[in-house]
Amino acid sequence: MSEESDKEDALEKLRKRYEAESSVAKSIEGWTNIVFSDGSPDAAIMFIGEAPGADEDASGVPFVGRAGQKLNEMISAMKLDRAAEGSRGVYIANVLKVRPPNNRTPTPDEAMSDGAFLEEQIRIVSPKVIVTLGKPAANYLLRSTESMGSMRGVWHDFEGIPVMPTYHPAYLLRAYTPENRRRVWADLQKAMMKLRELGAIDF
Secondary structure, three states, rough: HHHHHHHHHHHHHHHHHHHOOHHHHHHHHOOOOOOOOEEEOOOOOOEEEOOOOOHHHHHEEEEOOOOHHHHHHHHHHHHOOOOOOOHHHEEEEEEEOOHHHHHHHOOOHHHHHHHHHHHHHHHOOOOOEEEEEEEEHHHHHHHHOOOHHHHHHOEEEEEEEEEEEEHHHHHHOOOHHHHHHHHHHHHHHHHHHHHOOOOOOOO
């Protein structure tokens, strides 16, 4: 059995355990689908967002709405492919696996509860680099209360994996200025450089 199929099996078991055990999924009302992940479990890079929105809740797939289209552009600019298998693919997940009512920000208790499943996802996928999208995801993963402006552009660490926080694609859509675009692209370039340094991918 290949390493990728081992990861797929482990992730499927984790998803089933989430369905059975998540206190967040049981306490939050009104969601339609669990939004567990998308992409290749053998990817070299993992993107982590905050929680599903309406489009994601309807489809069961993370980042498929307008913010997802912007993320796809970011991934393509990095010369990666969301649909690809292996190291040139990507793996995408959120801290919360179900949509909070009215797209509200997850509470700290919700983030800690569902975040435990995210951390297991990370350990199974074992990406070479993590890019967090937006302040809530970075704050949770890094156990930080810092602002996005102070976290982004600087390397952090999660269990030995380099973490680069950057702005959420939805923020770019709301505040699409040349300066913000340059900031995000600079963060993504650092992630690409780190992948090269680690020998994870040849751009």
